[in-house]
Amino acid sequence: MAQLHVLVMPKMGLSMTEGMVARWLKGVGEQVASGEEVAEIETSKITAAYESPAHGTLRRQIVAPGVMVPVGAPIGVIAESGAGEAEADEAAIDAFIAAREADFADVQTKAAPPPAPRTVATEIGPLQVLEAGPEAAPPLVLIHGFGGDLGNWMFLQPLLAERFRTLAIDLPGHGGSTKTLAGANIPALARAVAAFLRAEGIGCAHLVGHSLGGAVALALAAEALSLSLIAPAGLGPEINMDYISGFIAARRARQLQPVLGLLFADPSLVGREMVEGVLRYKRIDGVEAALQAIAAANFAAGRQSGAFRATLEAIRVPTLIVWGEDDRIIPVAHADALPASVRVVRFPATGHMAHMERAADLARLIMETAR
Amino acid sequence: MAKKSFRQAVNEALSQEMARDPRVIVMGEDVAGGLGAPGEDDAWGGPLGVTKGLMKQFGRERVLDTPITESGFIGAAAGAALTGLRPVADLMFVDFMGVCFDQIFNQAAKFKYMFGGKARTPLVIRTMYGGGFRAASQHSQCLYPLFTHIPGLKVAIPSSPYEAKGLLIQAIRDDDPVIFFEHKMLYDIEEEVPDEPYTLPFGEANLTREGDDVTIVAFGRMVMLANEAADRLAGEGIACTVIDPRTTSPLDIETILEEVRATGRLVVVDEAHPRCNMATDISAQIAERAFEALRAPIRMVVPPHTPVPFSPALEDIYLPSVAKIVDAVRAVMAGGRKAA
Known part of the structure; x- marks a missing residue:
């Protein structure tokens, strides 16, 4: 039969x-x-x-x-x-x-319950982290982008956890971390991540950052064993402000769905639950003010500073930059004309979220970078 | 994120707002319990333990046990709101509200209008409603249509623990009087509720299911039943949109109109007595404004026009149920005309 x-x-x-x-x-x-x-x-x-x-x-x-x-x-x-x-x-x-x-x-x-995030007390307030992987393995910190959270690494983190002690954190103003910002610009967010590393007793770590979190990782280059950046902010002036202001302003699922759709090459990947989850986050006291402050500090007048190109020139650790060719938030052209020491990989048919859209390919590249 | 019961969600909303704003006070019969008697303080925390712990946290000055005189303490709460506090009065069962209609309908609801817009009345009255508790006709009514009828009052009916916390915090921060309805059969329902304070806007309906065939509008506990009916019908290939209006005043009729225009079919589920309730109100508004979009007659899933029976067998037959909602949806699917 x-x-x-x-x-x-x-x-x-x-x-x-x-x-x-x-x-x-x-x-x-x-x-x-x-x-x-x-x-x-x-x-x-x-x-x-x-x-x-x-x-x-x-x-x-x-x-x-x-x-x-x-x-x-x-x-x-x-x-x-x-x-x-x-x-x-x-x-x-x-x-x-x-x-x-x-x-x-x-x-x-x-069945054992799934790993749960924990809260770490730091000098800038409580920060939430989801840890996975062997404790003795080299530390690898995952830093999400504007409006994101540690859950954005849901596909990538399990793959990296086979080789690294992965720590996905929520930036201040995001996820389960404090909604009170000590500062809203990239150096201030980088100080928050540094405070987290100190609180955890971690010296240097492999850093993986996405978008705004990519710029935060660049600001921490001195503490990095390697840098893997996905569509990082800070490498050019353009940024899609329809996304940033639409994300802040949207109060209902129908308004938010098309905004989140901009993140992916295929907008149909945005499901009802994802939209509801983001709405729930945005309703929490202090979130809207935090997002507005971060947008104002980093994307004033709809432009980024682009100041991190110079940082890349000076970096001595292995550095990977990955960009989706169909990125509608930060243009893939920001990956052009980077120093030869930086490995640049462009993914076809991929949007701003390569870590969700191309997790397996990205995990392989990160493992080649973070040695 | 932790799972919390509806009871915990309400308690957390009260506790966080009391911590945030010293003007917020809680008052009502046995909201703590033990006042003026030997024995344990805070033994009660309200009839179903919802306010338990607040007295120990905030003291008797902000958690006031009142005498059994609803007209007295609701009047006092309205006056306290008018003069600068933000009272949350607990009126146990909505069925008892009748003795203080003047304080609510003629005073609290009207202050803003009688005083030329200069008065603010940030009063919340929390109250239990609804059937299924085997509590008979004087402790089982819904009555939110009565308060929806009165301009100047806002009326919130949370359908889940997440909704309860966000709507109650919004109610406490609102500058108008809000009647806040808690279904007594929901207190032990659990779901994930954020630890931090958050608000849900009034007058914005929530879509708990989305489908192209039938629009179901439901209130409070009925949302849970409507969701279950929608899931069951999904298995038969009938896709339902379920709308939880969250507040009956203000009512987000625009979202209901939009959804009915998309599906062409409407079922309204309302646990309140069937004459002049939310089902008749919404049906009338849809018939007036979107008649041309309807592909089948509107169906209302409501109890019969009788007091809520005490007999458990009769109460079960009396109340709207998942099976009745499923039947109503099948009826609007069968009884319709084809799309033009």
Whole structure:
């Protein structure tokens, strides 16, 4: 008889505990090739394609779109039948699903909870960090961009945690960190990260920064073992102020959705949950004022200072700059004419969020840089 | 982020606003408990323990146990609001509100207008409402339509712990009198609630589900039921939008209009008595302003026009349910005409 394969809710990122099928891309009875996209999964950060682990016929969609289920829960069944084999009947599939659900219930009772972020008291206030990876491994700090948080590294961090003690932090004014800013410009944000490193007893670390966080990493170049920067701020004057002011002003999902869409080459990756998560963050006391202060200090009159080109000239540690060719927030042209010592990689069909859109490729490049 | 119950979310909102603003006080029957009697202080924290701990944190001067005279302490709270405090009065069951209608309808709601816009009345009245608690007809009503009817009052009905904290903080910071409805069946519901203070704007509806076929509008605890119905219907291939208006006054009718124009079908779920309730109000507004968009008659999922029964069996039949919402959605899907 045909061999049956179960599709389960995938775990996308360290902290993901549940997810939903946003859309089935294959109907019941349709042929699916191994590696072919069978469904879209919506997580709290992004909508991602789910590739079929097997070749065969999609026989069941166990969960309907929009229904939240835990990671690991069976969501579908694929039947793989060799030549001359009989198709599995419906009763066999029912029995297969019941067995997988029983297995899952068993696993779930024994499962360890996902790693939780912790709060570190620093001289500039409490900062939140999510740590993953061996404690004895070299430290690698992940610094998110404007309006982001440590969850932006959900795809990249688990990959880097195999080699590094990864520490994804929330900048002041963001995520679970203090919403009171000691200062809003890039040097002040860099001092906050330095305060965090001191509080943790970390001397030098590999630094990975995205966008505004990339500029923060550049400002900390003296403390860096290596620098991996994704579409960093500070290398040219242009920045899409429709994004910055739209992000600050949006109060409702319908206003925010198109703004967040600017981040990705494919705006449909922005799911309802991601939008709701950002709205919830923006409603917290002090966030709007903090974002306004950061925008005013760094993007006054809709321009960046571009002052970090000079810093790059002087850097002696291995440095990687990665940019999506379809970046609509900071133009990819800012990666042009950089010092020869900097490794520059441009990703085609990628937006401002290479760490979410191209996590596996990026992880490989970072590992080559952070030696 | 920690999971918190609806009860904890309300308590946290009160505690954080009291810490932030010394003008915020809490008053009501047994909001702490034990006043003037030997024995344990703060033994009660309100009838369902929502305000427990506040007295120990902020003292009896800011957490006031009152006599059992609603007309007296609601009047005192209105006066305190008018003269500079920001009182949060706890009126236990909304069913008891009748004895202080003058203080609420004619005084608190009217100060701003009678005093030429110079008076501010930052008063919040928290009250429990709703059926399913086996508490019979005098402790189970919804009554928010009565307060929605009165210009000058704002009316908030949170549908979950996250909503409760954000709406209550907004209510306390608001300069108008707000009647804040807490469904007694929601107190033990848990979800993730941020530790930090945040506000949810009044008059902005929240879409808890999005779909192209049917628009469901629901209030308070009914939002939970509507979400469950929508999830069940998604399995049948019927995609529902669920709108939680969050506040009935102000009411975000524009979002409801927009959604009904998109789906062409409307189901309103309202636990309040069926005559002159939110379901009739919204249906009338939609019929007046978007009749041409309707592809099927509007359906209302409401209880019958009787007092809430004490018999558990009858109460279960009386209340709107997931099954009744599912039936109503199927009916508007079946009874409609094709898109032009």
